[in-house]
Amino acid sequence: MGNVRVLQVLAVEDQHLLVYDNGEIIQVKNEISSQVTPGDFVEVEDHYTRDKAVGFAREDDPSGQQGIIEKKTDDLLLVRTETGKQVLPIPEEDVSPGDGVLLTDLGEFYTVFEEDIVDLDDDDGGSLRRGVNDMDPSDLEPENVPDKQYSDFGGMDEVVEEVEYKVQVPLKEPERFEDVGMDAPKGVLFYGPPGTGKTYLAKIVANQVEDASFYSIRGPELSAELVGRTERLLRGLFEKAQNNPPAIIFFDEIDSVAPRRDKTMDSGRRTVGQLLSLMDGIEDRGRVVVIGTTNLIEAIDPALRRPGRFGREIEFHRPSREGRREILDIHRPDVEFADTVSFDDLVEKTEGWTGAHIESLFEEIGEILLKEERDREGSPTIRRMDVERAYERVQAQINNKEAQRRREQEAEEGSG
Numbered sequence: 001m002g003n004v005r006v007l008q009v010l011a012v013e014d015q016h017l018l019v020y021d022n023g024e025i026i027q028v029k030n031e032i033s034s035q036v037t038p039g040d041f042v043e044v045e046d047h048y049t050r051d052k053a054v055g056f057a058r059e060d061d062p063s064g065q066q067g068i069i070e071k072k073t074d075d076l077l078l079v080r081t082e083t084g085k086q087v088l089p090i091p092e093e094d095v096s097p098g099d100g101v102l103l104t105d106l107g108e109f110y111t112v113f114e115e116d117i118v119d120l121d122d123d124d125g126g127s128l129r130r131g132v133n134d135m136d137p138s139d140l141e142p143e144n145v146p147d148k149q150y151s152d153f154g155g156m157d158e159v160v161e162e163v164e165y166k167v168q169v170p171l172k173e174p175e176r177f178e179d180v181g182m183d184a185p186k187g188v189l190f191y192g193p194p195g196t197g198k199t200y201l202a203k204i205v206a207n208q209v210e211d212a213s214f215y216s217i218r219g220p221e222l223s224a225e226l227v228g229r230t231e232r233l234l235r236g237l238f239e240k241a242q243n244n245p246p247a248i249i250f251f252d253e254i255d256s257v258a259p260r261r262d263k264t265m266d267s268g269r270r271t272v273g274q275l276l277s278l279m280d281g282i283e284d285r286g287r288v289v290v291i292g293t294t295n296l297i298e299a300i301d302p303a304l305r306r307p308g309r310f311g312r313e314i315e316f317h318r319p320s321r322e323g324r325r326e327i328l329d330i331h332r333p334d335v336e337f338a339d340t341v342s343f344d345d346l347v348e349k350t351e352g353w354t355g356a357h358i359e360s361l362f363e364e365i366g367e368i369l370l371k372e373e374r375d376r377e378g379s380p381t382i383r384r385m386d387v388e389r390a391y392e393r394v395q396a397q398i399n400n401k402e403a404q405r406r407r408e409q410e411a412e413e414g415s416g
């Protein structure tokens with residue numbers, strides 16, 4: 001789902017790791033293995049409630065900062081990292097331009113983690129490609145979407161209905177728009193808080209339209225690329241989608257590629273301009289729909305929100321009481337719940353939660369059962385206490401995230 005960053009492990013608890021994140025110690029879920037030890041570097045993925053460690057970056061290495069060798073002279077290396085360029089003495093290890101390297105926390109050379117990750121002869125002079133999120137036009141294969149129906153999406157009937165008319169019909173039967181004298185939408189913005197099902201519903205629509213392909217791209221990944229590469233990637237993506245209709249191009253967190261122009265530097269503007277012209281190039285009945293998502297509709301360049309571009313907007317919101325009841329039913333696993341477990345109670349207690357939070361409640365319950373090995377005695381019954389413990393965990397994670405968000409906001413206001 002989210003951004004991946006490389007962080008160092010400070011301590012290992014049963015199913016969690018304490019990692020060092022930008023001056024803070026945070027707890028993340030350990031989804032790798034029992035072999036993680038303090039000092040290791042792990043890849044941590046953003047998650048709605050608690051971030052998850054999803055892979056080893058490297059065992060026990062002294063830093064997570066990655067860079068790419070841009071130049072090598074007889075005695076010096078020029079290394080580009082996410083934070084800038086650094087000149088380093090030539091290490092003992094055999095290195096060459098284009099290699100991805102890891103630096104120590106003192107900014108010294110540590111090791112090569114991937115040889116030749118970039119071809120420095122390409123036309124933009126090579127770019128910093130992070131090992132975890134490599135993107136290349138040839139990687140832009142359509143994604144598989146889960147076999148889910150609209151009935152698997154709870155509590156937002158009006159949103160589902162809008163999505164049917166603004167996305168499904170343009171993909172499936174664009175001529176219906178012509179019949180009523182309208183242009184079929186090419187771009188639709190899904191906006192609302194994280195975890196309210198924007199990605200999920202986009203995939204459900206793709207699954208409803210026979211043979212639809214789903215191309216997905218994340219704004220922050222795209223904006224981490226160099227300008228020349230960004231343009232090639234975008235062009236490649238639109239070409240692929242247009243050659244493979246019906247197709248959805250799903251732009252997650254589009255605000256990071258297309259922020260308001262008054263706030264953007266030149267490269268951002270170029271990307272927005274290119275995106276607009278690519279969207280203009282989609283034929284009227286091309287059966288390609290671009291979906292952009294954002295948590296903050298106001299942060300988006302107004303030029304993108306005009307008719308013919310992302311002219312349609314659909315708001316996703318936190319579910320109502322009835323919505324939460326439906327989502328609880330949808331995600332509730334097929335195991336026995338003790339009579340003392342009250343779903344009515346849960347409906348009330350989950351006020352303010354998103355669909356993603358509700359889903360993670362059942363993940364936490366599952367984790368409790370596994371940890372206590374209750375699955376080994378035949379099919380387990382979920383007790384009231386299990387639900388309460390899981391509930392407390394998710395609620396604590398929501399509170400932590402909220403506190404973190406507030407701190408970040410304060411820091412931003414302080415610095416701006």
Ligand code: ADP
Pocket residue numbers: 001152153154155156193194195196197198199200201293316327330354355356357359
């Ligand atoms: P967003 O894209 O808005 O950040 P996602 O689509 O990634 O949120 O939602 C994460 C998960 O939460 C989904 O995979 C789905 O399982 C669950 N979810 C969110 N909203 C709903 C909903 N209304 N009904 C059922 N499940 C939901």
